[in-house]
Amino acid sequence: MKQKILIVNADDCNLTPKVTEAILKAHQNGIVASTTFMINLSTAPDVVREVLACKKLGLGLHLNITLGEPVAKKALVKSLIRKDGRFKKQAEYLAKKFPPVEEISEEFKAQLQRFVKVFKRLPTHVDVHHHMHDHMPFFIALAALVKKHGLPVRWSRILNEPGVRATHKYLKTTDHFYGNLDPHTFWTDEVLRHLLFTLPEGTSEIMCHPGWVDDELCAISSLTFPREREYQLFGSRELYRYITQLGIKLAHFGWFRKK
Numbered sequence: 001m002k003q004k005i006l007i008v009n010a011d012d013c014n015l016t017p018k019v020t021e022a023i024l025k026a027h028q029n030g031i032v033a034s035t036t037f038m039i040n041l042s043t044a045p046d047v048v049r050e051v052l053a054c055k056k057l058g059l060g061l062h063l064n065i066t067l068g069e070p071v072a073k074k075a076l077v078k079s080l081i082r083k084d085g086r087f088k089k090q091a092e093y094l095a096k097k098f099p100p101v102e103e104i105s106e107e108f109k110a111q112l113q114r115f116v117k118v119f120k121r122l123p124t125h126v127d128v129h130h131h132m133h134d135h136m137p138f139f140i141a142l143a144a145l146v147k148k149h150g151l152p153v154r155w156s157r158i159l160n161e162p163g164v165r166a167t168h169k170y171l172k173t174t175d176h177f178y179g180n181l182d183p184h185t186f187w188t189d190e191v192l193r194h195l196l197f198t199l200p201e202g203t204s205e206i207m208c209h210p211g212w213v214d215d216e217l218c219a220i221s222s223l224t225f226p227r228e229r230e231y232q233l234f235g236s237r238e239l240y241r242y243i244t245q246l247g248i249k250l251a252h253f254g255w256f257r258k259k
Helices: 017-029 045-053 090-095 101-119 129-134 136-147 189-197 215-220 225-234 237-245
Strands: 004-013 034-037 058-063 126-128 176-178 202-208 249-251
Touching: 004 017, 004 058, 017 045, 017 215, 017 225, 045 101, 058 101, 090 129, 101 136, 126 129, 126 136, 129 136, 189 237, 202 225
Parallel strands: 004 034, 004 202, 004 249, 034 058, 058 126, 176 202
Antiparallel strands: none
């Protein structure tokens, strides 16, 4: 029987100090084995030290073009930003013509370079805030970015489109992906345990958003109190034991390098 490999990834590391703190606690006490870091946001040295101190935590890059300011020179990414120099919101991209792939690629490349400069290593994998790589220009830019370094990526629904998987055989991603971006819903114990009990063979990723709510988070994110619910769930030692009993192997995206 083929092994069941599960990657539980906590998105939005570095969104706020309280979100980062909750993610690290959920890793230390529960089943979070991987996180993705928002490198374009202000990054305090103590946060970098705390993240790197978690030796078993997979550390990926959460490419972000919907919050904060770009890393690339603003003159090179004009279609990604508003007049105030900050990124457009997700709804603004979806309501209008998508930006040129070249500008998206410029920002993605700059964020990867900053990640390497800050953490002195490549990320274990790459994904995109608000799942923007479910739209073709962002997917193309992401695929080009990771091809050079052979980095794994989060699954995208675009890979289900005819011919896309065949033309992107080099992409390393999981067999299955579970998660949603509805700011009003969250993982519950019942739903998660059912998924774990019926988890298919092969590699699976569960996306989650553990965090603690404060005024800083409420000012920048529509996803607030569900984060605390998910912290309680994914930071559970009991759930860790349940996964062990089911014979599921917890891993992060670094597992792909060992295949």
